[in-house]
Amino acid sequence: MQSARALGAQQRRLREAVRTRPALAGSAFFLAIAIGLLITNGPNVFGQTTVFGIVSGSYFALGAVGLTLVYGVLRLVNFAHGDFLTFGAYMAFVINVTLGLPLIFAIPFAIATTAAIGVGLELLMWRPMRAKGAGMLPLLLMSIGLAFVIRNGIQMVAGTGQRNLRVNLTSTIAFVGLRIGRTELIVVATSVVVLTLIGLMLRYTSLGKQMRALADNFDLAEATGIDTNRIVLATWLLAGGLAGLAGVLYASAVGTFTPDLGFLLLLSLFAAVVLGGIGDAYGALAGGFLLGLIQEWSTLVIDARWKIAVGFAALILTLVLRPQGIFGRARTI
Amino acid sequence: MADAMTGAPMRAALTDATDDGDRAILSVSALELSFGGVRALAGTDLEVRRGSITALIGPNGAGKTTLFNAITGFYRADRGNAFFDGRPLLGKPPHAIARLGMARTFQLTKTLAAMPVLDNMMLAAPDQPGERLANLILRPGGWRSREAEVRERALELLETFSLRDQAEAYAGTLSGGQRKLLELARVLMLEPRLILLDEPMAGINPALAQRLLGHIHELREGRGVTFLFIEHDMEVVMGQSDRVIVMSEGRVIAEGTPEQVSRDPHVIDAYLGSSGEAA
Numbered sequence: 001m002q003s004a005r006a007l008g009a010q011q012r013r014l015r016e017a018v019r020t021r022p023a024l025a026g027s028a029f030f031l032a033i034a035i036g037l038l039i040t041n042g043p044n045v046f047g048q049t050t051v052f053g054i055v056s057g058s059y060f061a062l063g064a065v066g067l068t069l070v071y072g073v074l075r076l077v078n079f080a081h082g083d084f085l086t087f088g089a090y091m092a093f094v095i096n097v098t099l100g101l102p103l104i105f106a107i108p109f110a111i112a113t114t115a116a117i118g119v120g121l122e123l124l125m126w127r128p129m130r131a132k133g134a135g136m137l138p139l140l141l142m143s144i145g146l147a148f149v150i151r152n153g154i155q156m157v158a159g160t161g162q163r164n165l166r167v168n169l170t171s172t173i174a175f176v177g178l179r180i181g182r183t184e185l186i187v188v189a190t191s192v193v194v195l196t197l198i199g200l201m202l203r204y205t206s207l208g209k210q211m212r213a214l215a216d217n218f219d220l221a222e223a224t225g226i227d228t229n230r231i232v233l234a235t236w237l238l239a240g241g242l243a244g245l246a247g248v249l250y251a252s253a254v255g256t257f258t259p260d261l262g263f264l265l266l267l268s269l270f271a272a273v274v275l276g277g278i279g280d281a282y283g284a285l286a287g288g289f290l291l292g293l294i295q296e297w298s299t300l301v302i303d304a305r306w307k308i309a310v311g312f313a314a315l316i317l318t319l320v321l322r323p324q325g326i327f328g329r330a331r332t333i
Numbered sequence: 334m335a336d337a338m339t340g341a342p343m344r345a346a347l348t349d350a351t352d353d354g355d356r357a358i359l360s361v362s363a364l365e366l367s368f369g370g371v372r373a374l375a376g377t378d379l380e381v382r383r384g385s386i387t388a389l390i391g392p393n394g395a396g397k398t399t400l401f402n403a404i405t406g407f408y409r410a411d412r413g414n415a416f417f418d419g420r421p422l423l424g425k426p427p428h429a430i431a432r433l434g435m436a437r438t439f440q441l442t443k444t445l446a447a448m449p450v451l452d453n454m455m456l457a458a459p460d461q462p463g464e465r466l467a468n469l470i471l472r473p474g475g476w477r478s479r480e481a482e483v484r485e486r487a488l489e490l491l492e493t494f495s496l497r498d499q500a501e502a503y504a505g506t507l508s509g510g511q512r513k514l515l516e517l518a519r520v521l522m523l524e525p526r527l528i529l530l531d532e533p534m535a536g537i538n539p540a541l542a543q544r545l546l547g548h549i550h551e552l553r554e555g556r557g558v559t560f561l562f563i564e565h566d567m568e569v570v571m572g573q574s575d576r577v578i579v580m581s582e583g584r585v586i587a588e589g590t591p592e593q594v595s596r597d598p599h600v601i602d603a604y605l606g607s608s609g610e611a612a
Binding site for chain 2: 209210212213215216217219220221222223224225226227228229
């Protein structure tokens with residue numbers, strides 16, 4: 001009786017904690033799982049899966065930040081975003097394999113061309129549609145259509161077969177008993193540096209503040225004297241560039257890719273976006289790494305082929321507890 | 334200082350009355366805008382005198398907010414003309430119009446809820462060199478001093494509107510009244526010569542209404558700012574404005590001093606007769 005009441009009080013406190021300090025409660029929960037897995041699997045196996053989680057988290061995060069920025073600023077759910085990643089990977093392929101140049105040249109080319117696609121589509125499709133006052137549904141359908149056009153376009157030119165970049169997938173670096181591929185290390189390092197720069201840009205530069213202002217309230221930002229068309233272009237430039245980079249990094253880390261690369265990743269990117277709070281760039285960043293870790297850690301408990309389902313189960317659980325995402329603020333009207 | 338500034342509207346009033354280009358800060362002619370068969374603006378003509386506090390009234394659906402949206406670039410007018418200080422407005426995007434010195438507020442108070450109050454203010458400052466990445470890298474010093482200047486002005490305005498203590502708070506955490514004040518403070522960061530207010534007194538308590546009206550008169554007398562405001566409260570309209578424009582069914586049906594308008598048979602017919610009995 002006594003203990004039941006104590007348990008009830010504890011439950012209430014726990015619920016209260018989830019409500020008032022979501023980030024703290026979430027971290028504590030997450031940490032508890034990590035420690036549990038660490039104890040049951042030993043430091044070596046756990047460390048190795050954590051490394052894998054961070055690797056996939058880094059391209060999830062890069063892709064998700066662009067996706068969430070576009071949603072935040074334009075309220076456009078861009079189903080073609082995954083195919084931007086595919087496009088980036090194939091552009092890198094052109095430089096890296098077709099022309100035989102090192103990856104270091106392929107990466108900037110992939111970023112530039114994918115950013116150009118983002119900007120080009122804004123000028124050709126999205127801006128005219130906005131000027132016509134198109135609603136959410138037509139834009140959504142257009143983005144789905146665009147996803148097919150890009151994917152089929154790539155299939156037409158490059159074929160449907162598997163491709164791989166010329167990257168070293170065998171050499172590994174040992175680090176306190178953990179093995180991480182040299183390429184994987186580059187992937188993680190690149191994305192951490194790029195994401196840090198993006199985070200700083202959004203937080204401190206005028207461009208970043210204007211982007212956040214547009215995401216917050218488009219009409220007000222316009223009435224405040226912010227050149228919205230310019231900021232929207234910058235958003236597409238950034239989202240496209242990040243998607244291109246994410247595509248190359250994915251192709252490098254995994255080794256092989258097909259024209260379905262982005263399509264298969266898209267749902268995970270959406271999961272990362274929603275997990276962190278829709279439209280919140282920092283949330284998407286954290287959501288990407290979180291999703292990567294959850295998916296990889298799940299392989300310690302159940303078969304690896306279910307890891308994507310586990311990622312989505314975690315997403316649903318999070319949303320039931322916190323509909324606005326882990327980092328999203330409940331808005332006052 | 335204050336005397337020199339109050340001179341501006343006086344001088345404007347003394348110039349030749351036929352010189353409309355100088356007397357009117359805003360002139361709209363034959364403006365038309367339809368939404369799927371509904372003529373929201375059916376050839377609207379109006380002028381707002383420089384230095385005046387002009388009320389825009391009319392029954393619901395008269396086209397008042399549509400007019401605001403059409404002249405501030407949020408809607409695209411089908412036909413007609415609109416000039417602010419002699420410059421054409423139609424076809425310009427909202428941000429360009431705000432930068433010309435014609436600022437607006439919205440019927441439902443809007444703030445950048447997820448950003449600090451100070452950022453809400455600073456984003457409205459004109460010409461920030463920090464916007465350009467090249468300047469950020471090439472002239473970090475110049476950017477800093479400009480930013481410091483903008484910050485100081487923002488804090489000064491927040492002080493005036495008793496929001497200084499909330500400068501670092503997220504705008505979403507402000508009370509409704511504070512958000513109203515922030516809205517006006519932010520608009521002033523644009524250094525506007527004409528401010529369009531869409532129902533500024535709606536849903537606020539009488540004390541705050543008095544404060545807002547005090548600020549409006551101060552800005553007009555002190556800085557020569559012109560106001561055009563949409564209002565339903567007849568007491569505010571008759572007591573605070575020096576010009577009144579009456580719209581009905583997308584057209585201006587009367588214009589003049591509050592006394593003239595309240596005696597106008599068209600107005601009584603279209604507006605006061607039906608809903609303004611109490612006033």
